[in-house]
Amino acid sequence: MKTTGSIGRRLTLLLAGVAALLSLLSWGMVTTLARQAAERTQDNVLAASATTIAETLRSEQGEVRLELPYSAFAMLDAISQDRVFYRIAAGDALLTGYDDLPVPTAVPAPGQVVFDTGVYSGEAVRMATVSRPVVAGSQPVQVTVTVAQTRHGVGTISAELSRVAAILSVAFFAVAVGLSAVAARTSLRPLNEIAAAVSRRGPSDLRPLRRDAPEELAPLMTSLNRLMERLGQSIRRSEDFIAEAAHRVRTPLAVVRTQAEIALRSVGDEAEKTRLRRIIRAVDESSRSAGQLLDHATVAWRADDLARAPVDLAELAAQTAGALEATAAMKDIRLHLDTAPARVAGDAVLLENALRNVLDNAIKYSPEDTAVRLSVRTADGEARIAVSDEGPGLGTGPAEALTERFRRGDNTEGIVGSGLGLTIARDVLTAHGGRLEFAPAPKGRGTCVSLVLPSL
Ligand SMILES: Nc1ncnc2c1ncn2[C@@H]1O[C@H](COP(=O)(O)OP(=O)(O)O)[C@@H](O)[C@H]1O
Ligand SMILES: [Mg+2]
Known part of the structure; x- marks a missing residue:
């Protein structure tokens, strides 16, 4: 018999494939979410810092004045050790900070924060810009406050979370593969049990298999039992036939024997007598052989039960x-x-x-x-x-x-x-x-x- 693969292996492989897909998917999701969460945290702090600075702006003798509050930068320091830059400008004129900091792409409406990503002094930075009108002299000027921070912290946090997620995913995958193997073996066990039950049987045991089997195996059991029943029937038929044949042969043989014995008594010639004795012996043996055929069928028949x-x-x-x-x-x-x-x-x-x-x-x-x-x-x-x-x-x-x-x-x-x-x-x-x-x-x-x- 040629075997074509193994159901158990195929099942394990399939389940392992699903587990691998799920592991990869969950790792990707965790990594993305971690990155987004880290970025959102940085954005919130940048916005808070820019707003805090903007709130300290006031006008004094027709000029815009500000005192950079320490707390505005302290909160940025708190989330990471990244470098912080800022720029405060009234209209186009720089009030204080880094003049070459990239200008925001849009001027934010009052109370709104505009976020940008750019490059400053060779490093990627995230920037938050708020703006606020400050009355200086006769007319109000629009003062914009931009606070920027490099993004190493965000990268580190999300890389760390992604690493943890990767370890968890691999662990999940390993456990899932183990469980798949167990599941495959467990679900195939009834099949093996049936096979064992069939092979444990004696060569002439054709009784139907009476054991509980899962729904999927019921057709197999039914056809196996039907096959055994048909096989049993055909064996019984041929045994019956042999028994019947043996019986039918023995009856006329008995008649031949009786007639030969009668003849033996009535003939006087020694040569004839020898011949008749030979006939009787041959008839006896044939009758015995026929008897053995009958016995053989009986043995096969009774040995079953x-x-x-x-x-x-x-x-x-x-x-x-x-x-x-x-x-x-x-x-x-x-x-x-x-x-x-x-x-x-x-x-x-x-x-x-x-x-x-x-x-x-x-x-x-x-x-x-x-x-x-x-x-x-x-x-x-x-x-x-x-x-x-x-x-x-x-x-x-x-x-x-x-x-x-x-x-x-x-x-x-x-x-x-x-x-x-x-x-x-x-x-x-x-x-x-x-x-x-x-x-x-x-x-x-x-x-x-x-x-x-x-x-x-
Ligand atoms: N006691 C014995 N002594 C010698 N040979 C024997 C003996 N028993 C069996 N045999 C041998 O075994 C063979 C098979 O025996 P058996 O199945 O009884 O068939 P059968 O006796 O009809 O020939 C015999 O043909 C014979 O050669
Ligand atoms: Mg013998």
């Missing part, structure tokens, strides 16, 4: 051995039973089926006049039924491969079988949380197949 009743393995072993006693006797094989108490939780029918297949193999592949041993033990929380024979062994290949469906070993010459026995045994054990183990028999000859289950 496993019963968990206590099962006594010693009893189970005795029962199964009893059922195969006759088959063993036909080959003069002795069945030895050696059991200790062992209990597991599970489906007795399935477990019996698994053991029967393993024991059947032991009898089937052993030479005549040998022994097959069945032992039941519990150790380290595990119950174990071991079936050992004195047969030819499992051959050279990996033993696990023999559990594959329809897989038969290379030692089966002349022995009829379907290759399903070990598959059934393994499936039953897997469904019970157990396993099938293969080893050489303890006596150096033959095979030991063990059914291992979690003990109760």
